[in-house]
Amino acid sequence: MNIGIIIGSHRKDSQSAKVGRFLSTLLTTQFGADTWTRDLGADPLPLWDEEIWSDGPQWEPLKLLSAQLTQSDGLIVVAPEWHGMAPAAIKNFFLCIGMPELAHKPAVACAVSAGEGGAYVIAELRMSSYKNNRLCWLPEHLIARSVKAICNADTTLNDADLQAAFGMRAHYALTLLLAYAKALKPIREDTQIDHTQFMNGM
Numbered sequence: 188m189n190i191g192i193i194i195g196s197h198r199k200d201s202q203s204a205k206v207g208r209f210l211s212t213l214l215t216t217q218f219g220a221d222t223w224t225r226d227l228g229a230d231p232l233p234l235w236d237e238e239i240w241s242d243g244p245q246w247e248p249l250k251l252l253s254a255q256l257t258q259s260d261g262l263i264v265v266a267p268e269w270h271g272m273a274p275a276a277i278k279n280f281f282l283c284i285g286m287p288e289l290a291h292k293p294a295v296a297c298a299v300s301a302g303e304g305g306a307y308v309i310a311e312l313r314m315s316s317y318k319n320n321r322l323c324w325l326p327e328h329l330i331a332r333s334v335k336a337i338c339n340a341d342t343t344l345n346d347a348d349l350q351a352a353f354g355m356r357a358h359y360a361l362t363l364l365l366a367y368a369k370a371l372k373p374i375r376e377d378t379q380i381d382h383t384q385f386m387n388g389m
């Protein structure tokens with residue numbers, strides 16, 4: 188299985204990227220999956236503009252990301268809560284990336300908060316990201332709360348209880364992600380899908 192991890196923070200060295208690395212390691216070491224990561228803080232996309240439709244030069248690098256997404260079987264989106272919202276970088280990602288890449292693929296949303304927040308990001312992603320691209324959010328999601336105390340490469344920085352709880356949740360969510368990835372593959376090959384007549388969702 189090939190799983191893409193999208194980091195939705197604008198910060199170049201973000202806590203979200205740290206959580207993404209933890210989830211990537213879990214996927215490769217515990218599940219034998221292949222992963223790749225696009226960090227929208229360290230390697231941002233341009234803000235959406237109309238030249239995306241006419242091959243404007245600023246959109247050339249999008250082709251690589253598009254190819255990576257097309258080849259992937261599933262996705263993890265890691266995004267911090269900023270002022271009770273998902274940051275613009277991840278909203279922009281969903282403006283720039285569409286159906287051929289994401290349609291009928293499973294995705295786990297993982298929110299990040301330095302405190303006890305994160306629920307707004309999950310609600311926002313579930314509400315407004317998938318209508319036209321037909322990404323399938325799993326009913327199971329993750330929230331990396333008290334993020335500075337978990338997922339650190341230097342494990343002495345972790346709070347043992349918080350790390351154990353998040354680690355168990357993450358393992359469970361990734362187990363389901365891979366199960367959904369397997370189950371949805373034949374759906375994508377099903378000829379009943381009609382993106383010509385029903386290009387956009389309602």
Ligand SMILES: Cc1cc2nc3c(=O)[nH]c(=O)nc-3n(C[C@H](O)[C@H](O)[C@H](O)COP(=O)(O)O)c2cc1C
Pocket residue numbers: 196197198200201202203204266267268269270271272299300301302303304305334
């Ligand atoms: C502009 C900004 C707004 C924030 N607003 C929230 C918030 O609404 N809720 C919350 O739990 N944390 C909030 N935080 C704290 C973040 O949870 C914390 O900085 C976290 O590390 C951000 O993840 P990142 O490093 O991946 O960007 C905010 C941080 C920033 C920079």
